[in-house]
Amino acid sequence: MAERNMDPRKTPMPAQPAEVRRHNFQEVALGYTREMAVNEAKRCLQCKNHPCISACPVCIDIPGFIACVAQDDLEGAFAVLSASSALPAVCGRVCPQESQCEGVCVRGIKGESVGIGRLERFVADWHREHSHGKPEKPVANGHRVAVIGAGPSGLTCAGDLAKLGYGVTVFEALHLAGGVLVYGIPEFRLPKAIVQQEIDSLRALGVTIQTDVVIGKTLTVDELFDMGFEAAFIGSGAGLPRFMGIPGESLKGVYSANEYLTRINLMKAYEPGSATPIRKSRSVAVVGGGNVAMDAARCAMRMGAEQVYIVYRRGMAELPARLEEVEHAQEEGIVFHTLVNPVEVLGDEKGWVTGIRCVEMTLGEPDQSGRRRPVVKEGSEFTLDVDTVIIAIGTQPNPLLRQTTEGLETDRHGCIITNGDDGLTTRPNVYAGGDAVTGAATVILAMGAGKRAASAIHRSLSK
Amino acid sequence: MFEILEKDPLNATVVRIVVSAPLIARKAEPGQFVILRAGENSERIPLTIADYHRAAGTITLIYQIVGAGTMELNALNCGDSLRDLVGPLGRATETEGLAKVCVVGGGVGCAIALPVAKKLHAQGAIVHSVIGFRNRELVILEDEFRAISEELRIMTDDGSYGEKGLVTTALETLIQAGNQYDEVIAIGPLIMMKFVSQTTKKYGVKTMVSMNPIMVDGTGMCGGCRLTVGGETKFACVDGPDFDGHLVDFDEALRRGDMYRETEQHAREASCNLFQQEVR
Numbered sequence: 059m060a061e062r063n064m065d066p067r068k069t070p071m072p073a074q075p076a077e078v079r080r081h082n083f084q085e086v087a088l089g090y091t092r093e094m095a096v097n098e099a100k101r102c103l104q105c106k107n108h109p110c111i112s113a114c115p116v117c118i119d120i121p122g123f124i125a126c127v128a129q130d131d132l133e134g135a136f137a138v139l140s141a142s143s144a145l146p147a148v149c150g151r152v153c154p155q156e157s158q159c160e161g162v163c164v165r166g167i168k169g170e171s172v173g174i175g176r177l178e179r180f181v182a183d184w185h186r187e188h189s190h191g192k193p194e195k196p197v198a199n200g201h202r203v204a205v206i207g208a209g210p211s212g213l214t215c216a217g218d219l220a221k222l223g224y225g226v227t228v229f230e231a232l233h234l235a236g237g238v239l240v241y242g243i244p245e246f247r248l249p250k251a252i253v254q255q256e257i258d259s260l261r262a263l264g265v266t267i268q269t270d271v272v273i274g275k276t277l278t279v280d281e282l283f284d285m286g287f288e289a290a291f292i293g294s295g296a297g298l299p300r301f302m303g304i305p306g307e308s309l310k311g312v313y314s315a316n317e318y319l320t321r322i323n324l325m326k327a328y329e330p331g332s333a334t335p336i337r338k339s340r341s342v343a344v345v346g347g348g349n350v351a352m353d354a355a356r357c358a359m360r361m362g363a364e365q366v367y368i369v370y371r372r373g374m375a376e377l378p379a380r381l382e383e384v385e386h387a388q389e390e391g392i393v394f395h396t397l398v399n400p401v402e403v404l405g406d407e408k409g410w411v412t413g414i415r416c417v418e419m420t421l422g423e424p425d426q427s428g429r430r431r432p433v434v435k436e437g438s439e440f441t442l443d444v445d446t447v448i449i450a451i452g453t454q455p456n457p458l459l460r461q462t463t464e465g466l467e468t469d470r471h472g473c474i475i476t477n478g479d480d481g482l483t484t485r486p487n488v489y490a491g492g493d494a495v496t497g498a499a500t501v502i503l504a505m506g507a508g509k510r511a512a513s514a515i516h517r518s519l520s521k
Numbered sequence: 522m523f524e525i526l527e528k529d530p531l532n533a534t535v536v537r538i539v540v541s542a543p544l545i546a547r548k549a550e551p552g553q554f555v556i557l558r559a560g561e562n563s564e565r566i567p568l569t570i571a572d573y574h575r576a577a578g579t580i581t582l583i584y585q586i587v588g589a590g591t592m593e594l595n596a597l598n599c600g601d602s603l604r605d606l607v608g609p610l611g612r613a614t615e616t617e618g619l620a621k622v623c624v625v626g627g628g629v630g631c632a633i634a635l636p637v638a639k640k641l642h643a644q645g646a647i648v649h650s651v652i653g654f655r656n657r658e659l660v661i662l663e664d665e666f667r668a669i670s671e672e673l674r675i676m677t678d679d680g681s682y683g684e685k686g687l688v689t690t691a692l693e694t695l696i697q698a699g700n701q702y703d704e705v706i707a708i709g710p711l712i713m714m715k716f717v718s719q720t721t722k723k724y725g726v727k728t729m730v731s732m733n734p735i736m737v738d739g740t741g742m743c744g745g746c747r748l749t750v751g752g753e754t755k756f757a758c759v760d761g762p763d764f765d766g767h768l769v770d771f772d773e774a775l776r777r778g779d780m781y782r783e784t785e786q787h788a789r790e791a792s793c794n795l796f797q798q799e800v801r
Contacts, residue, residue: 231607231738270605276544276608297740298741308749308754313745325565334737
């Protein structure tokens with residue numbers, strides 16, 4: 059075994075300086091060099107209990123892949139990763155590691171945890187850049203499965219089934235596959251070329267991806283079975299944006315984060331020649347504290363805004379976003395107004411946004427979710443001078459499928475009801491997973507659900 | 522996929538295309554729309570389905586050349602294919618139980634009003650049609666409307682064809698003449714639909730309008746197409762595009778509609794230059 063690295067701190071990962079990156083859409087974090095990766099891998103204690111594995115939604119053999127990196131066996135490391143994860147280059151970048159694997163790492167008790175996410179990313183990138191062998195197309199087993207939605211859960215499910223020889227067709231409503239990876243998460247956090255490569259390798263496995271098909275409109279779930287599919291997996295996500303219901307939300311300059319990010323990421327509004335217009339903002343308030351809010355705020359900065367605020371009704375400690383995103387946003391000059399809640403969007407006579415009126419909050423007793431409930435502070439009203447407001451307070455599952463699929467039951471939030479682990483819905487042979495089931499969550503949880511559904515479908519169809 | 526099979530101009534700026542789209546043709550109903558992209562880097566353009574032929578697997582789209590996006594679309598000819606076409610989106614116009622209806626169309630909106638009028642006619646309803654245009658040169662689909670309407674009034678702003686005046690004048694005359702409509706269906710510019718709704722409100726005649734706001738995805742994802750209807754926020758793409766005209770906040774919709782006017786103007790000029798260069 060190679061010598062252990064007992065440095066209490068993670069090997070730093072190079073990044074574009076904040077002053078430079080706040081004006082461009084290129085990736086912020088630049089990734090480890092091979093030396094850095096090997097050095098960081100040597101910080102792993104290879105402890106017996108490996109709590110990291112249990113904290114990973116797809117149960118990657120984390121000490122296993124890190125041991126390979128420590129021995130400079132990068133192909134071996136990739137083999138361990140890809141046994142559990144279909145999209146390691148994506149997860150290394152977008153997983154909330156601090157609340158999963160890294161959150162329980164033994165090295166984290168007396169210092170910083172092992173940089174598991176950074177190592178995952180390094181291994182996946184290394185493989186992508188150095189391996190040119192195409193995956194072998196598996197022998198067809200004669201069964202056909204339909205996957206609805208080409209986001210993280212659908213792509214994972216499709217990949218796992220294709221490897222087992224299933225004929226898989228993925229139906230995607232938009233003109234491009236990738237789901238939130240292409241319309242939501244910005245280029246500077248997840249380069250689209252990486253997503254494209256993951257999708258290309260699914261195609262190489264024999265997966266058919268049919269874009270421009272809205273299941274529930276163009277075709278129904280029942281018609282998929284008529285067409286000869288024996289099972290269907292619904293991974294349609296939680297794409298319906300929520301608004302606050304305060305006055306002024308229909309003013310020009312108020313966007314849902316979904317619309318703002320879709321215009322920028324999917325429709326490339328940040329490129330000079332783009333056909334899709336977007337508001338040239340001077341001062342922007344983003345309402346919300348999750349990853350989507352951070353993405354929207356950092357996009358607004360890169361689109362040329364002079365001032366960008368995050369407006370969040372709880373405190374800094376309660377921000378649901380990944381720690382790294384919050385830190386990056388702060389470094390880039392985004393101002394956080396926490397414990398602040400908007401009460402009205404103000405506008406001029408032509409209907410353009412001129413400001414957002416807010417109140418300060420204090421944290422009261424914990425609510426049902428266990429988080430302390432924000433309470434309005436009397437007489438604390440103030441106005442932020444902004445010309446754009448982006449609402450990033452969450453999304454709900456899209457209703458199109460439940461409206462058109464008889465027997466598909468949903469809960470009062472519109473989330474599809476499943477039997478738990480397998481993802482089997484109230485319709486025979488129809489499985490579901492990801493945000494369509496859980497409500498807005500993370501890429502990795504969606505992938506985990508896609509994976510479990512794929513194995514359940516395999517168990518059912520191979521009987 | 523999505524090959525353009527026919528293309529004819531209806532007037533100087535309005536064009537009809539017939540596109541191969543078997544899956545959409547199988548499901549399309551009057552009132553529903555599609556979203557298309559002409560090329561790899563084009564904007565997503567929502568267009569209401571003007572007609573469909575299930576057996577032939579085709580749909581008809583009618584567009585007015587107004588911005589960079591529609592210019593790019595118009596650069597395609599028979600034999601070319603649209604890069605993307607998705608649909609049918611939105612809810613179909615409800616025609617069940619309607620026995621006598623006045624269909625009001627304005628300008629290129631007549632292209633969307635026609636399939637609704639045709640469907641009503643086919644189910645045995647009495648159809649009166651009022652169609653309005655700025656002038657004689659812009660009149661479209663006259664014969665098609667005549668074929669299915671018991672009454673047809675053509676209005677032009679300058680009186681160069683039909684009667685001089687607004688569609689609301691003709692509509693009010695028809696109502697005052699004692700015509701009892703189950704419903705008025707108005708499809709055209711926002712301002713026209715606003716005034717039609719105001720007119721019919723006086724007479725207590727239920728009025729449905731087809732809203733065509735700015736949208737990106739057309740499946741409920743972006744929320745850009747939100748409208749206030751009866752005090753509630755609705756998404757035109759999944760809750761509409763048809764809404765009760767007496768409940769729609771038209772003034773808000775009118776304001777939201779010009780959000781990108783300046784950008785569009787720049788884009789239009791840029792494309793004009795581009796297309797001129799190509800011609801030379």
